[in-house]
Amino acid sequence: MxxxxxxxxxxxxxxxxxxxxxxxxxxxxxxxxxxxxxxxxxxxxxxxxxxxxxxxxxxxxxxxxxxxxxxxxxxxxxxxxxxxxxxxxxxxxxxxxxxxxxxxxxxxxxxxxxxxxxxxxxxxxxxxxxxxxxxxxxxxxxxxxxxxxxxxxxxxxxxxxxxxxxxxxxxxxxxxxxxxDDLDELPFPAWDLLKLERYDTPMHVTGGKRVPVIGSRGCPYNCVYCTSPFLWRRRVRYRNPKRVVDEIETIGKQLGIHQIHFWDDNLFMVRDYIKSLCEEIIRRKVKINWVGLTRASHLVQNADLMPLAKESGCIGMEIGIESANPETFDKIEKQESLDDIITSARIQAEAGMYPMFTYMAFNPGETLAGYYLQAKFIDKIHEGLPWPEHFHPLPYRVYVGQFCTAHPGTKLFDMAPKLGIVLSKDWADYYHHKINFVPNSLLDDVPIRNVERLRPVDYWICLNAMAGTNYEFYHAHQTTMEHRIRHSQYFKFVKAFFDACDGRLTLRQIWRELTTYRGIDSEECLRYTAFTSLILGQLGLIRSAIFQQDLEIRPKPIDVPISRAGLMKFELFRRIGGIFDVFSS
The missing domain is CATH 3.40.50.280 (Cobalamin-binding domain)
Structure with missing residues (x-):
């Protein structure tokens, strides 16, 4: 200092x-x-x-x-x-x-x-x-x-x-x-203390500036990965919808922003509240776009309110899928059904809204087959819809989302050491864009190749997804040479990993062998192993040799938006990086 x-x-x-x-x-x-x-x-x-x-x-x-x-x-x-x-x-x-x-x-x-x-x-x-x-x-x-x-x-x-x-x-x-008890006694946030031009994260789907508004505090559910049960004691309190719309009007008049992101944990949970909120927005003729977070089951229970929500300015709702594996749902105590998730997508699309889904990787209970099924499931609920702007971290249909993190204050914090390997060593590790936990269910799976060899574009997807979602892998504090060395190391790892997927070794054994023979730090190698399993598994390029063997798994074609210039840059990097052997065999 x-x-x-x-x-x-x-x-x-x-x-x-x-x-x-x-x-x-x-x-x-x-x-x-x-x-x-x-x-x-x-x-x-x-x-x-x-x-x-x-x-x-x-x-x-x-x-x-x-x-x-x-x-x-x-x-x-x-x-x-x-x-x-x-x-x-x-x-x-x-x-x-x-x-x-x-x-x-x-x-x-x-x-x-x-x-x-x-x-x-x-x-x-x-x-x-x-x-x-x-x-x-x-x-x-x-x-x-x-x-x-x-x-x-x-x-x-x-x-x-x-x-x-x-x-x-x-x-x-x-x-x-x-x-x-009475959240309406709170004054509106002191927006004048911020320089709003700094907050340029675009609104989902539509782009442009957005402002957060909270109409309720708390959540009654008990998901094992969430701190809300500890912080809010599973109690929910609501503001008067009229007071919420007062705030929205004030934001429009004082800040000139007409896009609202509701930060409530479950916006559609109480029917009377969301119905009154939408009606009040319409009654006052407040012209806004808005999004929020809710559970699929709440949308299904209030399916008849979708046209009303659309009329009030809703462009779509965020729904946490977390996983498409029913066993994983049970382990994380999600208390949702895949049928409700499918229905929630359909009723939003029918109302002219865009359904948005969040998901996590490396939840307890996950396997290679689960990653393939999850990708197919997400493809299904997005069927017929354009790729949403300003929402997914990748511009093509490969799904990474956030990484399951055993945060303090959650049930998972206590459960995680028994359910897998916890990689967090410092409080600074506890964020969703760093792999902090790998479940035993995945490590004990046995991968086998589902194609004879990987294509150059498959390596590119692995690298692009790694750089786009793992923040420590690629960041501004690294030099160009450090980027090049790390990318070269990961390219070589992907080839060695794929070659090791012969149906004999568990992922845990592959991780340990590659740590020894590739000279990669053990924890870094575990992160590489888990992430590469996620990508190649959902692409159908590897599959489980022990789970769901009767499942038909076909390589998934991906329309990668990479330009000719991008391909030339990729080829140049491959050559300069000294990894001729990756595509030669």
Whole structure:
């Protein structure tokens, strides 16, 4: 870190009132992540304005600005800081803990407050690096803390707040009194504190800017990979639909944005709510495009509402498939049926909406046959529809999605060591674009070649999919030579892997053999093994020699959008990379 002297008080500091800086931290390989609006900080800010009064409020979104430690410290140093509030997920915890002492160095009098998902799960750990921690909903305890600090009063007894009286003492934390019952009492988010041009992740299907809105908090389901059961205790609360539309109208008038992404966990779960919301949008003649997240079964139960949703501006709903394997559904406690997923796609298409589906790889219970069946299933539900713009990570019909991650606070976090190999070694590993878990069900499968040899385009798909979805494989901090070496290594791996798929060895055995003979780091080789199995398996180029042997598996033709120039560049890379042997045999 560059040396920065502590900021000295300025003559006009006292006249500004309590200075509060709210901060969102960068993610690992931050430049590759979409820019996520810090909606929780916007609510903290608006509530603090309402409850506390005179404040000098600012939001520093280091994720959107892609700031480093040094850049963050220099920005923090520019003004007097009385309170620095930091929210973070588990993947950002390592960064937060390393940043905290630097913040204390540049602003020694500032109180550092940690909140968000990770501090809620591990308040003891987080409290070692901050003056205060806040668990679960932060609007009330944060505003009350600011009142106490402004008045010079002790923060004891604030529900949901914790702190250590001294570094050697145990954490004192006051239990929260439950969630905010009436979400309509919350003011609208403080959008004026953000530079909205930084948030350029396009709206699904239509493109263009979008703004998140939350009409409810919580989810009653118990999926093993999700932190929601821990954070929200499986309780759901709703805002008044009229209040939600008030916010949408305000966004349109003040921000000039007319595309809304609802961040509710299950938008169609309560029929009266979604019906009233759509009717209110139509009644007021609010012209918007909107998308949201829900479960397939909820759409099926409310199939008659699809025309109403379409009329109100819905362009399609996101539905989490996660897997097309019924056994995997049981293991992750998804409580959905494949029939409902198919029906949800059909009824949206019939209403003129575009169904969007998310999915995960390396769930417990997955096998090679499952990857082929999942790809066929996703092809089926997209049948007759154009490829959705601004949604899938790849521009062709190869399905990777997110990687199953055993997040702290989930059931899977405790189950994962028994169900497979956990590769996460640091909190910074816990994000969905890094392979952190490989299930035993896949490792114990036995692959066998389903074609005589791979074509050049098959290697290209493997490399393109790897670079497009595994953020550590390809990122801006690597040099051109590092890119070339890594790509060459992976090309050679794919050939060696395919040659090893002779129907005799399990994937676990192939991984260990290739680790020894290819000289690749063991964990890196395991990630390569799992990912290549996913791609070649769903393309029908390899299959299981022990599971579903009677299943007819044919190589899947892929219309790869690669130009002549792209093919020439691919061939040049192949030659320069020193991998003549890949296609020669």
């Amino acid at each position: 560059l040396p920065i002297t502590p900021r000295q008080p300025m003559p006009n500091d006292a006249a500004r009132g309590l200075n509060v800086l709210l901060m969102q931290l960068p993610l690992p390989i931050n430049e590759r992540h979409k820019r996520v609006m810090p909606l929780s900080l916007l609510y903290l800010a608006s509530c603090a304005r309402q409850q506390v009064g005179s404040l000098d409020l600012e939001i520093l979104d280091a994720q959107a600005e892609n700031l480093t430690y040094d850049e963050i410290c220099r920005r923090v140093w520019q003004k007097r800081r009385d309170v620095i509030g930091v929210t973070f997920w588990t993947a950002q915890a390592t960064f937060a803990y390393a940043l905290s002492p630097a913040l204390k160095k540049v602003c020694p009098n500032a109180k550092i407050v940690f909140g968000g998902v990770h501090p809620t799960i591990f308040p003891e750990e987080a409290s070692k690096h901050a003056d205060y921690v806040i668990v679960r909903e932060g609007e009330r305890p944060f505003s009350e803390l600011l009142k106490r600090l402004a008045a010079g009063k002790a923060p004891d007894g604030i529900p949901g707040l914790g702190y250590r009286p001294s570094p050697d003492e145990e954490l004192k934390i006051w239990p929260d009194k439950g969630f905010i």
